[in-house]
Amino acid sequence: MRSSSSRRRTSHTPTRSAAAFALVGVCALLAAAVQSGAASAAAPATLAAGKINPAHAALKLSPSQRAELIRDADAATADTARAIGLGAQEKLVVRDVVKDGDGTLHTRYERTYAGLPVLGGDLVVDTAASGQTEQVVKATQATVKVASLTPAVSASTAEKQALSVARAAGSKQTGADSAPRKVVWAASGKPTLAYETVIGGFQDDGTPNELHVISDAATGKELFRYQGVKNGIGNTQYSGQVTLTTTQSGSTYTLNDGSRGGHKTYNLNRGTSGTGTLFSQSNDTWGNGTTSNAATAGADAHFGAATTWDFYKSTFGRSGIRNDGKAAYSRVHYGNSYVNAFWDDSCFCMTYGDGSGNADPLTSLDVAGHEMSHGVTSNTAGLNYSGESGGLNEATSDIFGTGVEFYANNSSDPGDYLIGEKIDINGNGTPLRYMDKPSKDGASKDNWYSGIGSVDVHYSSGPANHFFYLLSEGSGAKVINGVSYNSPTADGLPVTGIGRDKALQIWYRALTTKFTSTTNYAAARTGTLAAAGELYGTTSAEYKAVQDAWAAVAVGSRSGGGGxxxxxxxxxxxxxxxxxxxxxxxxxxxxxxxxxxxxxxxxxxxxxxxxxxxxxxxxxxxxxxxxxxxxxxxxxxxxxxxxxxxxxxxxxxxxxxxxxxxxxxxxxxxxxxxxxxx
CATH class of the missing domain: 2.60.120.260 (Galactose-binding domain-like)
Structure with missing residues (x-):
């Protein structure tokens, strides 16, 4: 979704009105990597080919260790702000800390200016074990400063404007969830005093609405908008007979997974609000494999959440969506014939509809993996859900959702690079999205081009999905788990894959230590190259494959070996x-x-x-x-x-x-x- 903005024009030149794109700001070192291909750190010459450099691998921190690092970083925010050259009115707020094997800390911050949140002001500071600042990755390079902190338009005017935007998108709300808050909007150029208004209610298809509208506090003009509820349609294939972790109290069993942060699964029973009722019964056999038993969907959702937790824990050492050892929760049987599923940050929960005619609950592995990965993105890079960053947000969920499906190794739903392959929304038996050639769905884009930020985020995700497939499997025709693929390249040159496991490690490290809220495709290339260089070395086959896979979707140049x-x-x-x-x-x-x-x-x-x-x-x-x-x-x-x-x-x-x-x-x-x- 794109918003309009205005700029002062001369009377005899072409004019333009356009949506505000997410801009990218990176430190000089990373910016240089776009042009020169240099990564932020090279592996030692003795590093074994194809092996992750342990010095640059993130340590598996316990929740208490992570909390201690955050407390330490929080105590030093004033010193850090001065060290990286922030102004006297700017303060840092710690969001997350990642620690590498060599002691390097990657600390993610939000920023405030004169006490106001700076949207698009997030940054990552890399600090060596010695305490020396190595680099800073910023969502904006602009100096955060506004001429006045006094709005020229009222909050009520901003609310009315935001409500009109929401109504155009199907909302019937008559007021905002709360009064518009003053912020500094820094994600699309010069920092501007603005209002952020959040409109709730429901969207056209019954999905809850959490529309954020950013309005210029001087003119009332809309600067940006994004949807806070991330939704997408997944596979309705059940996972067959699986083992669930539940809790017994006396003679009653509940869908409460105490071994994974206390994840609970609730039955909304066609409702659209509240938590619902925790699934409970007198025996520990859940559902009967059909929709005649409400617990069937509950069992699938519970299994999907457990598998997603295990995937992140086993693959990246991440303990839960926030990496704090605490679980989200799941709600099933949302609404009536609701053909979707969604992640909502405000409730920190995953919600599943029952599909058309309430016949196919959307409770499969790739739904859980995709939607719950939106939560991971929200708690790491926070990619804005609009423009190019929105496409990268969606692609991240497709990438990790695919990773969950392969990780599960479930014979009822083998891993593949197809999204929603078991749903037949259009009546023709085709998947919703194809990672090997995204354009096969009729709407997604295979490759990057300058206007891709104006495309719906589910389709502008195509180049990143394509990149991930090429990096994992390579180009050309092949068969994987019984599915035929044939991935083309924008430049007509072949790409040799490095394997899905390595591709996942590179994307995750970039997401957690390189990407910011405004990362676009060029910056995603820079971030993944830096990640590959740190993990495998800048002269490695993995680093070159990242260059070639991005070039194959028209982002940047080849590694030099192709011509x-x-x-x-x-x-x-x-x-x-x-x-x-x-x-x-x-x-x-x-x-x-x-x-x-x-x-x-x-x-x-x-x-x-x-x-x-x-x-x-x-x-x-x-x-x-x-x-x-x-x-x-x-x-x-x-x-x-x-x-x-x-x-x-x-x-x-x-x-x-x-x-x-x-x-x-x-x-x-x-x-x-x-x-x-x-």
Whole structure:
């Protein structure tokens, strides 16, 4: 979902109104990694190939150890704020701490300014065992400062505006859940005094509503919106006969898992509010495998939650969704014929509907894994559920939900890279999403492009899902657990997978130590490269595979092993709303024509990148359009790889990158660009 924003325009230039994109801010070290491929830390030369570097592996902390680290970090927030150069009115609030084998601490903070929450001000500080600050990953690089803390519009005006947005999305609410709160909005450019209004009620399909609307406190204009309830449809395949951990008290058994933080499963009995009734009975056999017994859905949900807990504990050493040893809870039989399931941070709970005609409760493993992983994301990177960060949020749940399904090794529901393969919503027996080729669902995108942030988050997740599949399994045709896959690449070059286990470790480390609320696709590449470098080394096959898998979905360039590259690193300034500028590369020593899959890798710094039109000009003068003007693309920078059919051109000669800014208020720079001949 995208919101509108306004910018002051000159009277004789093109105008644009656009949704606010999530912007990425990373420290200089990580930012350099986007261009140079350098990771934040290299493995020692003696590290065994393919083995995780124990120095950079997160330790498995007990809940009490984690709590102690958080207390220590909380006691030092004032010193940390000064050390990393925050202003006098800025304070840090500790959210999480990850500790590596070598003693490095990755401490995640929220930020306040003059006592107000700074949305998009989150950051991660990496501190060596010696106490020295090694790097800071920020959600925004902007200086957090506002001209005035006094709103020009009233809170009631902001509430009315937010209610109109919610009504357009199907809500029937007549008021906000609580009075709008003053915040500093820093996630999409210059920090702005704003209101955050939360509208409850229900969405069109019966899902609870928790719509957050950010409004400019000076103008009342909407700056951003996102949905607090994360939902998605999963597999209705039951898991067969399984073992459940329950609690016995006297002659009564309950679905209360004391070995996994006290996870409880409740029966809403078609209700849509409250906790419901804890499943209890006089024997320890739950359900009969059909919907005629209400406990069947309860058993599946209870099993799904237990398996998700075990997956995170076994795979990453994570103790529960918040990593504090405490469980969420599950609610089943939500509503009447509700064809969905959702995670809600406000109740810290997972909720399942019973499907069309109440015939197929959505209580399978990939539902639990997907939805409960939204909780993990909320308690780590906190990826904004809109724009490119929203697509990464959804992909994270697909990635870890897939990991849960494979981890369970359940013969009734074998692991696969298909999402919702047992649901037949469209009546044609097809999955909801395909990780090997996302576009097969008719809506998801295989590869990144500049406007992907305007796509629904369930479909803009496609490039990250595709990346994860390629990193795990590689490109081309293959059969896994009886399912046939055939994954293409944006640049036409092959990718060799490193295995799902390693791919999961890389994504999890990036999520927990590199990503922030505003991470976009370019920053996700940077973060996963840094994670791969720390775990396996920057010269490892794993690191190169991360580069190649991202290049295969049009994010960044290849590792260099896929062809011959010619590069220009001479900066060229891009004037505001002015004539086109060019940067040249001379290719020599080749024979024949250019290939049909010539790769053009571009690194351009420019705020509101939709202003830009980018062309490749061949030696003969033939022009190939790489990127069109887009008034709705307000995100920063162009860091992408395009594939061009240049087979009509002679390979040798002078190639030019031509860039023109076609709207006022922003300038930029061509940092570098590269041609790669496979």
């Amino acid at each position: 011959t590259s010619y590069e220009s690193t001479t900066p060229v300034s891009i004037p505001d709303n002015g004539p086109a500028v060019t940067s040249s590369i001379t290719v020599s020593g080749r024979t024949g024509n250019a290939p049909s899959n010539l790769q053009v890798t571009v690194d351009i710094t420019h705020t509101w990148r939709g202003d830009l039109v980018i062309d490749l000009v061949g030696p003969s003068g033939t022009t190939y359009r790489l990127k069109n003007f887009s008034s709705s693309d307000s995100a920063d920078n162009v860091q992408a790889t395009y594939t061009v059919n240049a087979s009509a051109q002679t390979a040798n000669g002078t190639w030019k990158l031509k860039v023109q800014d076609q709207a006022a208020q922003d300038v930029g720079r061509i940092n570098s660009w590269k041609l790669t001949f496979p």
